Amino acid sequence: MRRNWSGTVDFPQDLLLPTSVAEVQGLVRTQEHALAVGSAHSFSPAAVGPGPHIGTERLPAQIDVAPDRSSVVVSAGTRYADLGPVLHSHGLALSAMASLPHISVGGAIATGTHGSGDRIGTLSSAVRGLEVVTADGEVRWIRRDIDSDFAGWVVALGALGVVTRIELSVEPTYDVAQTVLLGLDLDVVERDFDAVFSAATSVSVFTRWRPEPDAQLWLKRRVDREGAWAGSPDFGARQSGGKVHPLEELDPVHCTEQGGHEGPWYERLPHFRAEFTPSSGDEIQAEYLLPRSHAVEGIRRMRSMASMITPLLHVTEIRTMCADDLWLSPAQGRDTVGIHFTWQKDRRIFSVLPAIEEALLPLGARPHWGKVTVAAPERIVEAYPLFPSFARLVEAVDPQGKFRSDNVASLLRA
Numbered sequence: 086m087r088r089n090w091s092g093t094v095d096f097p098q099d100l101l102l103p104t105s106v107a108e109v110q111g112l113v114r115t116q117e118h119a120l121a122v123g124s125a126h127s128f129s130p131a132a133v134g135p136g137p138h139i140g141t142e143r144l145p146a147q148i149d150v151a152p153d154r155s156s157v158v159v160s161a162g163t164r165y166a167d168l169g170p171v172l173h174s175h176g177l178a179l180s181a182m183a184s185l186p187h188i189s190v191g192g193a194i195a196t197g198t199h200g201s202g203d204r205i206g207t208l209s210s211a212v213r214g215l216e217v218v219t220a221d222g223e224v225r226w227i228r229r230d231i232d233s234d235f236a237g238w239v240v241a242l243g244a245l246g247v248v249t250r251i252e253l254s255v256e257p258t259y260d261v262a263q264t265v266l267l268g269l270d271l272d273v274v275e276r277d278f279d280a281v282f283s284a285a286t287s288v289s290v291f292t293r294w295r296p297e298p299d300a301q302l303w304l305k306r307r308v309d310r311e312g313a314w315a316g317s318p319d320f321g322a323r324q325s326g327g328k329v330h331p332l333e334e335l336d337p338v339h340c341t342e343q344g345g346h347e348g349p350w351y352e353r354l355p356h357f358r359a360e361f362t363p364s365s366g367d368e369i370q371a372e373y374l375l376p377r378s379h380a381v382e383g384i385r386r387m388r389s390m391a392s393m394i395t396p397l398l399h400v401t402e403i404r405t406m407c408a409d410d411l412w413l414s415p416a417q418g419r420d421t422v423g424i425h426f427t428w429q430k431d432r433r434i435f436s437v438l439p440a441i442e443e444a445l446l447p448l449g450a451r452p453h454w455g456k457v458t459v460a461a462p463e464r465i466v467e468a469y470p471l472f473p474s475f476a477r478l479v480e481a482v483d484p485q486g487k488f489r490s491d492n493v494a495s496l497l498r499a
């Protein structure tokens with residue numbers, strides 16, 4: 086049976102692989118139910134539904150640069166790993182990448198996927214327009230500068246149709262230098278949160294919540310804006326002697342270049358190299374996106390629960406992103422901080438998640454759409470204040486529920 090990347094979600098449905106937008110239209114017209122699927126990296130059952138999967142990977146690989154070079158149109162099945170070098174060869178860049186570049190653009194933007202950076206938005210926030218095959222089999226372009234409900238269409242969990250092409254904002258290409266510091270104390274992160282996360286264009290803190298100063302500080306500096314790292318402030322941490330993996334005992338061979346060596350954005354913003362293609366992963370991920378104003382309290386609460394978290398955890402990553410206006414974006418309406426957990430693949434995590442969610446959801450945390458949560462649908466809907474607008478859009482665009490995953494159906498009933 087087909088499964089998601091981590092092997093934790095079964096896909097009993099057929100996989101249809103159209104090779105043109107016209108073929109997608111034909112499939113949509115003949116199916117009672119269907120659901121788009123990207124690279125199937127989600128840990129949540131976002132891509133589970135009653136009809137067949139419509140995969141986007143065989144749609145024509147198209148990357149068209151706009152005449153004014155401020156945007157590109159890409160096929161939804163394009164993986165960021167393939168997009169990065171092509172954009173760079175045109176002298177262009179994205180502002181953000183996720184930790185792993187193997188995910189599809191269509192799947193990433195449909196779930197509000199993000200990287201890190203105080204002044205960097207989610208990957209979804211780069212979208213200017215979408216070509217969508219809707220439930221009647223028609224093709225529509227939805228554009229930020231034209232459609233008043235555009236903000237509902239981007240992070241849409243497949244519920245509005247099959248996105249076939251995406252227009253993304255781009256900028257002139259740039260280099261990034263990545264430096265990793267070890268032995269960071271979470272007391273310092275709590276005390277100097279803003280200073281730590283503004284120390285570079287893109288900052289990640291990795292921790293296993295152990296009592297000793299066990300955190301890693303990953304600084305990704307845009308060379309054109311910030312230059313290479315001058316060695317301070319180091320927040321009391323020490324520069325690593327060589328390349329390191331977020332799990333220090335693991336071989337860092339698959340990590341992107343560190344040590345302050347400058348290189349193109351697409352080879353530094355992700356933590357993991359594109360050439361390494363993991364077909365499956367021995368992990369389960371969960372993430373909670375908090376209003377930045379409550380991030381330090383969220384960290385405090387997680388530290389107080391370390392004895393239940395650490396034994397089942399591979400690693401936690403803390404990242405920032407700036408606010409956007411997309412209705413189901415984790416960063417909608419507020420600067421946001423993600424507290425992420427890469428868990429061991431162990432069912433016992435599902436007895437720890439309720440306590441974590443009891444601690445974080447009251448702080449305004451939103452569960453990541455592509456990762457696991459044990460929150461009841463009513464609580465998820467409550468965490469996304471513009472969900473009612475999204476629900477009205479879904480009812481208007483797909484009243485028969487052709488594209489309704491089991492997950493979205495349960496949220497609409499909540």
Ligand SMILES: Cc1cc2nc3c(=O)[nH]c(=O)nc-3n(C[C@H](O)[C@H](O)[C@H](O)COP(=O)(O)OP(=O)(O)OC[C@H]3O[C@@H](n4cnc5c(N)ncnc54)[C@H](O)[C@@H]3O)c2cc1C
Pocket residue numbers: 090120121122123124125126127128131132141161162182183184185188189190191192193195196197198199200242243244246247248249366370453455456490
């Ligand atoms: C190792 C790993 C690292 C990760 N790192 C990050 C990270 O750094 N930051 C982060 O935020 N998340 C991260 N994630 C989560 C990941 O970004 C999301 O799960 C994302 O949705 C994966 O994209 P995908 O193409 O695999 O989507 P899928 O899992 O295939 O689909 C996800 C959802 O998108 C919909 N969808 C997919 N394609 C389309 C389309 N063309 N049209 C309409 N709807 C569509 C599907 O119906 C489904 O609802 C990571 C996941 C893994 C496995």
